[in-house]
Amino acid sequence: MSFEFFAPCPRGLETALAAELAETAQQRLPPGALDVGAEVPGGVHFRGNWAGGMAANLHSRIASRVLLKIAQQPYRSEQDIYALAREQRWEQWFSANETLRIDITAIKSPLRSLEFATLRVKDAICDRMREKSGARPSIDTAFPDVRVFAFLTAGDCTLYLDTSGEPLFKRGWRLDKGAAPLRENLAAGILRLTGWTPGTPLFDPMCGSGTFLAEAAQVALDIAPGLTRSFGFERLKQFDTAAWRHLKSEANTARNTAQSKVRDLHIYGSDISDLMLEKARANFTRAGLGNVPLKQLDARNMTPPEDAPGILVANPPYGERIEVRGRNARGEARPTARDRDEDGEGFRRADTDAPDAEFFNAFGDALKQRFTGWRAFVLTSDRKLPGQLRLRESAKTPLFNGALECRLFRFDLIAGSVRQRPAAGAADTGNEA
Ligand SMILES: C[S@@+](CC[C@H](N)C(=O)[O-])C[C@H]1O[C@@H](n2cnc3c(N)ncnc32)[C@H](O)[C@@H]1O
Structure with a gap:
């Protein structure tokens, strides 16, 4: 039927x-x-x-x-x-x-x-x-x-x-979340848009609770996203238990066969927050993903995790959700949300944009100077991001993170031809992809 x-x-x-x-x-x-x-x-x-x-x-x-x-x-x-x-x-x-x-x-x-x-x-x-x-x-x-x-x-x-019950982005293993976690299905879709395939180095320098990394590791280890959860169809009269048992048993076999790859994932993460990294580690353990190397590091100081070029993916903090952390060039701590948001709109005022711009300038420099040959994908709702990174995007894809309209910017960091752009706020000339 x-x-x-x-x-x-x-x-x-x-x-x-x-x-x-x-x-x-x-x-x-x-x-x-x-x-x-x-x-x-x-x-x-x-x-x-x-x-x-x-x-x-x-x-x-x-x-x-x-x-x-x-x-x-x-x-x-x-x-x-x-x-x-x-x-x-x-x-x-x-x-x-x-x-x-x-x-x-x-x-x-x-x-x-x-x-x-x-x-x-x-x-x-x-x-x-x-x-x-x-x-x-x-x-x-x-x-x-x-x-x-x-x-x-x-x-x-x-x-x-x-037929699903709980939405499918609830995989059943993520209990520890940060302030602005990415939904698992959005992260998985973005990974597919990057063209990443298992074996290619993947690095998220602002990994938070580790959603990109966990989704990628599950692809590499052939772990079906719904393997450990239940579904709405199990409650329906038409539920075909024999067919379901067969599908699950094949998915379990696929996961067991791919287990040998667990030591060789080429998937790496870092974040400035130790607390976030602890959450990520707890999530990976619950999801059976082995040891994804994680480092506590300011993204401005990042270096490639492997010699071979790969794919960098990140969703940095942005005004609407949370703020960039770390110290500015003079070693001063950034203003906190409370300091900046007394009038309820501080995040969006031009004069308070400055600390974030400084962070993204430095992040862009790190990409240009140390990530030659890599492709970087950055998800943000801030359309001025390429200007702040002083990089010209190769493509930008409109995506929705819940109700928030975002862009996935792609930067090809090709040797000798990193396409620079002069300043934040420059005219947006990239193609929609
Ligand atoms: C929007 S969250 C990323 C969420 C993540 N994709 C997840 O699924 O949980 C942004 C992350 O950037 C981190 N962050 C903020 N400032 C940073 C900095 N200077 N260097 C590295 N990470 C930073 C925050 O700790 C936070 O975990």
Whole structure:
């Protein structure tokens, strides 16, 4: 039996997700189990059987969820949505003993209240279940057994049953986070955009809790991102336990086979904060990633971890989230968030930009002087970053870190041809990639 699925992902990673799903289909499934369809802003459609849906949950590092399409129809009012939800055979998917949560996302919907629309979907499903089984499921917004998603456009309502449960970026091993950790699926998508492959040196000089490093190490060690967590589909009546056992057993074999690579990962990190490095170490241990070398170091003093050039990736602190730490050229400590934010907007005032600019000037110098042959990728919401680094980007890719619009800047540090730019704030002339 074939189903239609939709896998949402952080905006900007749709093509990377489509490529990843196609790889899963080709390398881990029989033909026809998962056929990748259209990319749309915020996700990728695919068709497949139950094993295809489960494999996408188990192996996708980039998707946020895997949703099973139940119905799609034009609507004008909440009553139309109620009628559509009421006529679906929910009882074939779950029983009234299961707890339920409904979420609605809308783009250009004419409805006045999405809250009311959410209530109507809930009423429709509960009324249907009571009619068919004599009992209504209860609602649990914190830890539901079953989640239903409704997606509204200007004219269409689509109902989905979630097969993931907790979002897929929750891999089950990260307990220790910093102030501004990167979501695992955004980090995994960025790694794919960098073109990094296992064996190439990878270095994150502001690694924080180690998200880039952990995602890369899991790729190198062939550890399926969902290997140690549970999924929403395990609660559904259609759950195919035999097919699931088979997929998990193959994923366990792949991980065991790749274990011998654990001593030779070529993956390195550093951060100015010892506390962050402790968190990173604890995360790596929980994720079974062996010993990724980590150093406490100011990124301005960084040196390449290996002779062979590789890929440097970082998401430095930026104003909206946290601040750059360390001392300035005169040895003075940087002002703290409290010092700078008395009026609630201190981070964004031009005169307080200076310390960060000084840090990024020095970071740019370190890249130019010591990282010849490397490719550096920096994720930031600050479009002035190339100017502050005094480097011209080779490409910039728009990406969303939650609601925050960012750019992934790429700098090719080719010998003798490092493309310099004169000063911060210079006109932005790079290409969108
Ligand atoms: C946005 S966080 C990075 C988060 C990380 N990608 C993660 O997933 O947890 C920025 C990191 O830069 C570090 N940092 C700040 N100033 C630094 C400096 N001068 N040198 C090196 N690291 C610094 C902070 O300690 C923080 O961990």
